Amino acid sequence: MADIAFIGVGNMGGPMALNLLKDGHRVRAFDLDSQVLKPLAGEGAEIAPSAYEAAGAAEAVITMLPAGRHVRGVYMDDAGVIAAAAEAAVGEGTLLIDCSTIDVESARTVAEAAAAAGLDMVDAPVSGGVAGAGAGALTFMVGGTDRAFARAKPLLDVMGKAVVHAGPSGNGQVAKICNNMILGVSMIVVSEAFTLGRKLGLAPEKLFEISSQASGQCWSMTSYCPVPGPVPASPANRDYQAGFTAAMMLKDLKLAQAAAHSARAATPLGAKAQELYDRFCEGERGSLDFSGIIKLIEEGA
Ligand code: NAD
Numbered sequence: 001m002a003d004i005a006f007i008g009v010g011n012m013g014g015p016m017a018l019n020l021l022k023d024g025h026r027v028r029a030f031d032l033d034s035q036v037l038k039p040l041a042g043e044g045a046e047i048a049p050s051a052y053e054a055a056g057a058a059e060a061v062i063t064m065l066p067a068g069r070h071v072r073g074v075y076m077d078d079a080g081v082i083a084a085a086a087e088a089a090v091g092e093g094t095l096l097i098d099c100s101t102i103d104v105e106s107a108r109t110v111a112e113a114a115a116a117a118g119l120d121m122v123d124a125p126v127s128g129g130v131a132g133a134g135a136g137a138l139t140f141m142v143g144g145t146d147r148a149f150a151r152a153k154p155l156l157d158v159m160g161k162a163v164v165h166a167g168p169s170g171n172g173q174v175a176k177i178c179n180n181m182i183l184g185v186s187m188i189v190v191s192e193a194f195t196l197g198r199k200l201g202l203a204p205e206k207l208f209e210i211s212s213q214a215s216g217q218c219w220s221m222t223s224y225c226p227v228p229g230p231v232p233a234s235p236a237n238r239d240y241q242a243g244f245t246a247a248m249m250l251k252d253l254k255l256a257q258a259a260a261h262s263a264r265a266a267t268p269l270g271a272k273a274q275e276l277y278d279r280f281c282e283g284e285r286g287s288l289d290f291s292g293i294i295k296l297i298e299e300g301a
Pocket of ligand 1: 007008009010011012013030031032033036051064065066067070073074099100101102126127128129130243244245248251
């Protein structure tokens with residue numbers, strides 16, 4: 001049993017913290033929004049009045065926050081997690097685990113600040129969404145030293161089904177944005193192909209039957225098909241209720257483009273995907289599932 005501080009217990013962090021509680025760990029939670037803390041308090045979590053006090057004597061601190069600026073603030077402010085952990089000097093040093101999806105540069109900056117204070121830190125963004133968080137079935141992509149990874153893995157195993165070491169600090173975020181760029185682009189092209197096929201007289205069910213067994217096969221088609229019918233569990237069958245929202249996909253595509261720009265990597269399809277998701281979200285459809293992008297294609301994007 002570990003003494004864990006969990007900071008940022010919204011849609012993802014809430015169920016993740018709950019799984020740690022169910023596994024017998026002590027959880028001290030903090031969030032700026034008191035509403036999201038209530039269900040956790042009901043399940044036995046202690047509620048802290050600040051990130052600093054949550055981190056205090058914890059053996060591990062886990063964060064699940066919206067973006068890089070929140071992560072930098074929570075860890076690096078004067079009264080932040082790194083200051084609290086360095087002061088408490090617990091055992092081999094508090095282990096820091098950031099599960100948020102953020103820019104690579106922020107992840108590396110915070111990890112450097114942690115290392116300078118003698119603390120192990122990993123970036124461990126996730127794939128699997130709210131359903132995966134609830135079921136303890138997330139995939140974690142982890143950046144950090146071998147030692148930090150070995151310390152983090154037993155806790156990540158409680159919340160996930162797969163925990164992969166991607167290399168040094170920041171590489172978890174690199175894996176996440178590369179994976180989601182593949183996902184965003186492939187969802188658009190599957191939407192285009194099904195729209196084109198239908199306009200040329202090929203029923204979506206028939207195209208699915210053929211392409212799912214041919215070289216066009218991919219996850220966006222066979223596990224998450226953007227047309228209703230072929231994959232009963234896909235959001236297309238419930239009016240594109242998310243799922244993984246288009247706004248989240250846009251966030252990840254923007255992170256990929258910013259990283260591509262700073263690494264001078266050419267990502268022309270990633271750039272086009274960002275432009276299309278931008279247009280889709282402008283129409284106030286950002287809260288729909290990202291597979292709803294097929295509506296924009298059907299409208300003649
Ligand atoms: P969310 O908005 O539901 O939760 C974030 C929480 O952080 C909120 O409760 C907010 O009040 C809290 N917060 C913000 N600033 C804070 C601060 N300074 N101190 C304490 N708490 C603070 O978002 P979410 O859907 O849980 O997503 C969290 C992260 O997970 C994001 O980085 C997102 O990109 C990533 N992610 C989300 C999904 C998904 O399907 N929702 C999937 C994969 C990854």
